[in-house]
Amino acid sequence: MPTVRQATLDLLRSLGITTIFGNPGSTEMPFLDRFPGDFRYILGLQEACVVGIADGYARASGQVAFVNLHSAAGVGHALGNIFTAQRNQAPLVITAGQQVRSLLPNQPFLGATEAANFPKPYVKFSIEPARAEDVPAAIGQAFRIAQRRPCGPCFVSIPADDWGRPCEAPVPRILSADVAPDPALIGQAAQALAASRRPVLVAGPEVDQEGMGPAFVALAEAIGAPVLTSPFASRIAFPEDHPLFAGFLAAAPQAVSDALAPFDCVLVVGAPVFTFHVAGEAAIFRRGVPIFHLTADGDTAASAPAGTSILGSLRFAIPALHAALPEMRRTPPPPRIAAPPPLPADPIPAAWLLHRLHLAIPENAILVEEAPSHRPAMQAQMPRTRWGSFFTMASGGLGYSLPAAIGVALAKPDQRVVCLIGDGSMMYSPQALWTAVQHGLRVTTVVINNGGYGAMRSIGQAMQVRDIPGIDLPGLDFVRIAEGMGCPAIRVTHPDALDAALREACRAEGPMLVEVVVDAAIPTLYHKA
Numbered sequence: 016m017p018t019v020r021q022a023t024l025d026l027l028r029s030l031g032i033t034t035i036f037g038n039p040g041s042t043e044m045p046f047l048d049r050f051p052g053d054f055r056y057i058l059g060l061q062e063a064c065v066v067g068i069a070d071g072y073a074r075a076s077g078q079v080a081f082v083n084l085h086s087a088a089g090v091g092h093a094l095g096n097i098f099t100a101q102r103n104q105a106p107l108v109i110t111a112g113q114q115v116r117s118l119l120p121n122q123p124f125l126g127a128t129e130a131a132n133f134p135k136p137y138v139k140f141s142i143e144p145a146r147a148e149d150v151p152a153a154i155g156q157a158f159r160i161a162q163r164r165p166c167g168p169c170f171v172s173i174p175a176d177d178w179g180r181p182c183e184a185p186v187p188r189i190l191s192a193d194v195a196p197d198p199a200l201i202g203q204a205a206q207a208l209a210a211s212r213r214p215v216l217v218a219g220p221e222v223d224q225e226g227m228g229p230a231f232v233a234l235a236e237a238i239g240a241p242v243l244t245s246p247f248a249s250r251i252a253f254p255e256d257h258p259l260f261a262g263f264l265a266a267a268p269q270a271v272s273d274a275l276a277p278f279d280c281v282l283v284v285g286a287p288v289f290t291f292h293v294a295g296e297a298a299i300f301r302r303g304v305p306i307f308h309l310t311a312d313g314d315t316a317a318s319a320p321a322g323t324s325i326l327g328s329l330r331f332a333i334p335a336l337h338a339a340l341p342e343m344r345r346t347p348p349p350p351r352i353a354a355p356p357p358l359p360a361d362p363i364p365a366a367w368l369l370h371r372l373h374l375a376i377p378e379n380a381i382l383v384e385e386a387p388s389h390r391p392a393m394q395a396q397m398p399r400t401r402w403g404s405f406f407t408m409a410s411g412g413l414g415y416s417l418p419a420a421i422g423v424a425l426a427k428p429d430q431r432v433v434c435l436i437g438d439g440s441m442m443y444s445p446q447a448l449w450t451a452v453q454h455g456l457r458v459t460t461v462v463i464n465n466g467g468y469g470a471m472r473s474i475g476q477a478m479q480v481r482d483i484p485g486i487d488l489p490g491l492d493f494v495r496i497a498e499g500m501g502c503p504a505i506r507v508t509h510p511d512a513l514d515a516a517l518r519e520a521c522r523a524e525g526p527m528l529v530e531v532v533v534d535a536a537i538p539t540l541y542h543k544a
Contacts (some may be wrong), residue, residue, distance in 0.1 A: 040085030042112025071422025196327030219286020239345030384415030414443030
């Protein structure tokens with residue numbers, strides 16, 4: 016009989032998983048002993064980085080990523096990005112070491128109390144198997160659940176002495192990840208869209224996640240309706256140079272209601288109805304406007320405050336709705352007016368930096384963003400036009416996007432990855448740069464340094480609160496931080512030096528960081544609540 020370790024490695028091979036993301040400790044050493052040559056180990060210097068890297072890899076590759084963390088403290092370090100992985104619908108199987116079984120009754124050093132409960136509720140499945148011989152089957156079950164829509168992280172705690180125990184190899188299994196929507200509800204949505212005079216579509220990240228971008232564009236063109244991107248979309252939802260693209264919904268109830276007020280039917284595809292960040296009145300929910308909602312996320316469907324949610328994979332729902340529509344001949348909406356190019360100034364305006372960065376990056380570059388205070392300017396100056404070309408976090412939790420950019424680059428080694436990140440965000444996971452250096456990844460990190468938490472300044476202004484402590488961040492030197500981990504870096508303080516620095520960073524064979532000191536003016540994120 017094989018050992019638990021041998022059976023697990025064979026299971027991973029059968030699933031096509033030969034990359035392990037981890038940060039090792041003593042309780043993981045029996046698993047990592049004599050590490051097999053056909054696997055690669057991606058080391059992150061802190062567990063939050065490890066999960067962020069794995070998340071980016073999973074989302075960019077479309078595969079389940081396998082993570083190996085260290086006992087309770089390591090899982091605790093990672094929990095912020097586990098929460099983000101759940102909101103991102105990133106398929107991860109997270110394993111963590113546990114003390115040997117004979118010591119567990121006596122509260123041992125590095126023992127995890129109620130290990131399976133620790134990451135809940137932000138994992139889809141969590142277990143510490145009752146017997147060592149059940150470990151490979153539990154890991155196989157975690158893989159199947161992680162990739163069932165909506166995708167998400169799963170967790171298995173494994174006592175250190177389990178790996179050497181004999182077991183039977185789990186029987187290979189296949190589980191369909193997709194379910195079809197109710198045909199009757201699809202017919203109702205098609206009838207409502209055909210009868211409406213001014214329909215509108217709201218698109219979300221599930222469209223790109225399921226690889227249904229071209230099919231969704233064809234659906235939008237058949238309906239002939241404008242398309243808005245949902246609030247806080249964590250991926251591209253619709254090509255932002257398409258004639259039907261109408262802009263972005265803000266995460267504020269009044270702003271959403273105002274944007275949707277001119278329309279008599281709303282189709283939401285692959286997004287919640289709706290994500291809000293500030294309180295307010297959403298009159299759209301009381302006006303009786305028909306809202307139809309296509310999603311594979313049952314919790315999102317159940318929590319929608321209005322409308323008809325049609326549960327099912329977009330792989331089935333979008334073609335089914337398209338096929339149910341009669342031919343429609345609507346006058347196309349007027350084209351969206353593009354934002355004018357900003358002008359240079361000293362200090363550097365953030366919008367001008369983003370305009371110049373858009374011109375500097377390669378056409379096939381992938382943008383990974385964590386600069387929330389500058390997202391409206393980024394959306395105006397850096398339109399995303401290709402499917403798979405944009406990632407950010409759906410949770411709002413900082414410390415995700417720099418490690419995620421490393422994971423995206425590992426999944427897409429032939430493409431330039433640009434991490435656009437604020438100075439506050441950069442300080443959550445700067446050690447991810449070390450992993451980029453070790454693997455020679457083509458990651459360009461652009462730090463927007465406005466001297467503080469710009470999003471907090473903006474939200475404070477919207478909420479009419481003042482004199483908030485802990486917002487300013489003086490004295491940070493991102494060039495020295497990067498160079499200390501072996502990553503070349505340059506600091507830009509004047510507009511005349513910006514273009515050359517961005518060109519150099521975007522042509523570097525390995526990772527490079529550019530810190531740009533920008534005007535600290537407070538951007539407007541939302542209307543007042």
